[in-house]
Amino acid sequence: MTSTILxxxxxxxxxxxxxxxAPQAFPSASALTMMSVMxxxxxxxxxxxxxxxxTGLLSFxxxxxxxxxxxxxxxxMNAIIHAKLNLPAPFxxxxxxxxxxxxxxxxxxxxxxxxxxxFSMISLGLGELVSSSSFILRSFFGGEEGITTNRTKLAxxxxxxxxxxxxxxxxxxxxCFVCIVAMYALTRTPFGRMCNAVRDNPERAEFIGxxxxxxxxxxxxFAAFFxxxxxxxxxxxxxxxxxxxxxxxxxxxxxxxxxVGGAGFFFGPIIGAVIMTFLQITLSDLTSxxxxxxxxxxxxxxxxxxxxxxxxxxxxxxxxxxxxxxxxAPAYALIAPAFAxxxxxxxxxxxxxxxxxxxxxxxxxxxxxxxxxxxxASMAPWLVALLLLGAGIGLGRLLWPRVGDAWGVVxxxxxxxxxx
Amino acid sequence: xxAALSLVDLHKSFGLTxxxxxxxxxxxxxxxxAIIGPNGAGKSTLxxxxxxxxxxxxxxxxxxxxxxxxxxxxxxxxRGLARSFQVTNIFPKLSVYENLRCAALWSLGHKYSxxxxxxxxxxxxxxxxxxxxxxxxxxxxxxxxxxLSYAEQRALEIGVTIAGDADVIMLDEPTAGMNNTExxxxxxxxRKVTEGKTLVMVEHDMGVVFGLADRISVLxxxxxxxxxxxxxxxxxxxVREAYLGQAGH
Numbered sequence: 001m002t003s004t005i006l007x008x009x010x011x012x013x014x015x016x017x018x019x020x021x022a023p024q025a026f027p028s029a030s031a032l033t034m035m036s037v038m039x040x041x042x043x044x045x046x047x048x049x050x051x052x053x054x055t056g057l058l059s060f061x062x063x064x065x066x067x068x069x070x071x072x073x074x075x076x077m078n079a080i081i082h083a084k085l086n087l088p089a090p091f092x093x094x095x096x097x098x099x100x101x102x103x104x105x106x107x108x109x110x111x112x113x114x115x116x117x118x119f120s121m122i123s124l125g126l127g128e129l130v131s132s133s134s135f136i137l138r139s140f141f142g143g144e145e146g147i148t149t150n151r152t153k154l155a156x157x158x159x160x161x162x163x164x165x166x167x168x169x170x171x172x173x174x175x176c177f178v179c180i181v182a183m184y185a186l187t188r189t190p191f192g193r194m195c196n197a198v199r200d201n202p203e204r205a206e207f208i209g210x211x212x213x214x215x216x217x218x219x220x221x222f223a224a225f226f227x228x229x230x231x232x233x234x235x236x237x238x239x240x241x242x243x244x245x246x247x248x249x250x251x252x253x254x255x256x257x258x259x260v261g262g263a264g265f266f267f268g269p270i271i272g273a274v275i276m277t278f279l280q281i282t283l284s285d286l287t288s289x290x291x292x293x294x295x296x297x298x299x300x301x302x303x304x305x306x307x308x309x310x311x312x313x314x315x316x317x318x319x320x321x322x323x324x325x326x327x328x329a330p331a332y333a334l335i336a337p338a339f340a341x342x343x344x345x346x347x348x349x350x351x352x353x354x355x356x357x358x359x360x361x362x363x364x365x366x367x368x369x370x371x372x373x374x375x376x377a378s379m380a381p382w383l384v385a386l387l388l389l390g391a392g393i394g395l396g397r398l399l400w401p402r403v404g405d406a407w408g409v410v411x412x413x414x415x416x417x418x419x420x
Numbered sequence: 421x422x423a424a425l426s427l428v429d430l431h432k433s434f435g436l437t438x439x440x441x442x443x444x445x446x447x448x449x450x451x452x453x454a455i456i457g458p459n460g461a462g463k464s465t466l467x468x469x470x471x472x473x474x475x476x477x478x479x480x481x482x483x484x485x486x487x488x489x490x491x492x493x494x495x496x497x498x499r500g501l502a503r504s505f506q507v508t509n510i511f512p513k514l515s516v517y518e519n520l521r522c523a524a525l526w527s528l529g530h531k532y533s534x535x536x537x538x539x540x541x542x543x544x545x546x547x548x549x550x551x552x553x554x555x556x557x558x559x560x561x562x563x564x565x566x567x568l569s570y571a572e573q574r575a576l577e578i579g580v581t582i583a584g585d586a587d588v589i590m591l592d593e594p595t596a597g598m599n600n601t602e603x604x605x606x607x608x609x610x611r612k613v614t615e616g617k618t619l620v621m622v623e624h625d626m627g628v629v630f631g632l633a634d635r636i637s638v639l640x641x642x643x644x645x646x647x648x649x650x651x652x653x654x655x656x657x658x659v660r661e662a663y664l665g666q667a668g669h
Binding site for chain 1: 471492493494497498502503509510511512513514518521522523525526527530531532533534535536537538539541544580583584
């Protein structure tokens with residue numbers, strides 16, 4: 001009995017330990033900031049997956065609830081500071097959550113009437129509506145500059161004023177942990193299971209006593225609540241909220257996070273949020289064409305790994321659990337150089353093109369690429385890039401059947417083992 | 421016996437085309453009633469009208485005396501009527517067990533509950549497990565419904581239909597596409613799982629119909645031309661001409 005409980009709790013204890021010890025492993029200020037953003041984005045991406053992965057609703061406007069939750073939180077925070085109320089920072093994300101819930105209930109009444117394309121289009125329309133309102137209702141949204149605040153002016157919480165980033169990190173980590181547990185628990189309820197059922201076959205759900213619209217509506221409200229919590233935490237982290245946070249770009253980002261991570265698995269969006277936040281912060285330091293890489297990554301996942309990173313990991317985890325992973329190693333080792341060559345070639349082309357067409361007018365065509373000085377206007381780097389890309393694609397196509405064959409053998413052995 | 425299901429002067433038109441034309445029928449509680457008729461007679465439309473998938477143009481549908489015409493399918497299901505579909509209609513990505521458990525949840529009162537752990541619901545687990553055994557899919561418990569064989573999916577379809585413990589069960593061509601052995605097994609299953617319930621069934625296999633039904637209604641061009649016991653229906657000249665003769669029986 002005790003061992004069963006321990007086994008059930010062990011992933012959560014590990015996660016809590018990971019949250020607690022991460023600052024010891026990565027103590028720098030930039031790492032703490034990045035991990036705080038990751039925590040916020042994990043909640044946001046998981047909230048999105050209540051819609052996409054659990055209920056089968058593809059939303060193009062989920063940032064509305066993140067942003068509105070954030071705006072209500074920042075106004076509430078400034079009012080609390082002004083009125084000198086004794087409400088410390090850790091409770092403020094709840095205000096964001098309740099705001100997200102209120103707006104989710106309001107907009108959900110309209111948008112959850114139908115699923116599929118109709119839902120997606122309404123979510124897009126509502127997203128644009130709220131986003132464009134932000135430039136009209138300037139007193140609430142603060143125009144282009146947004147609204148600012150100062151978290152240290154809030155009442156202290158057991159002596160902590162959340163000035164240092166480490167305190168903010170732990171605040172985000174606690175909220176992130178609680179939200180992950182809550183959202184996971186939600187999937188393990190009758191409501192959560194029926195969300196899966198209505199995702200798979202809404203008509204059948206209707207003939208076993210459930211209103212698909214009501215299921216979609218409740219699911220939408222939960223997603224909006226957790227998105228609002230994420231928005232409230234973002235306010236505490238950044239001390240600013242602007243219209244960009246509820247726009248189409250933020251809505252696209254959360255979709256990409258959930259999809260790249262793997263919307264079919266509960267932990268997929270967590271992986272997606274971590275990867276995309278890491279890439280967003282590190283890539284934007286390396287290249288100003290970073291958004292292009294996001295797009296390319298998204299296309300690559302949609303085409304070649306529709307289950308996302310989590311799907312890919314689970315596939316390999318099953319092979320590893322059965323001791324079959326080594327059978328894939330030779331094929332992977334063969335194709336890895338081709339993959340690397342193709343990737344380097346593609347990155348070179350993107351960077352050369354970006355420099356030549358965007359930056360060369362101001363800075364000249366000379367640039368530094370992978371530590372080498374090159375001239376983007378000369379033929380040589382382009383030829384090398386095209387050669388690498390061509391070789392990568394050619395070799396990849398030539399060797400890919402080997403990977404397919406290796407997987408065929410592994411899949412057959414896994415099926416035999418499962419049948420046995 | 422009181423009527424579990426009664427239809428009074430039911431009409432359904434799509435534009436100018438009348439599909440159901442003044443149909444009246446009473447099915448007694450506990451009766452096994454089959455509806456037969458040639459293709460295009462309106463059998464599936466009639467099923468859709470009773471189960472709420474379509475709204476009648478006029479007329480009355482009563483379930484245990486309560487008017488249900490025009491209600492949504494989930495509202496009708498909650499009042500005690502469940503149906504299966506001609507084309508298998510299950511939750512393909514959910515496991516066999518999960519299909520049955522989900523189908524039982526509403527009737528057990530768990531509704532939209534997001535505060536109880538589903539694994540802790542003993543009643544839902546017991547019902548799903550007992551159903552799995554009755555439909556012979558216990559060995560396939562964790563298999564996704566989408567990968568089951570056709571006969572297994574049809575059995576699951578019946579399982580999902582009866583999981584809510586509805587009083588009135590409607591089966592739309594439950595043995596369609598099955599071979600003789602599978603049909604025999606399906607008939608035995610239907611007989612077992614609908615014991616004590618009212619059964620309304622559309623079926624093309626006359627062996628199944630005459631073996632299972634207490635009464636048979638013959639539907640031709642949206643009207644019932646005969647409604648009687650299997651023996652009398654077999655001897656009815658109008659029926660033989662309109663339907664059975666065509667079917668070669």
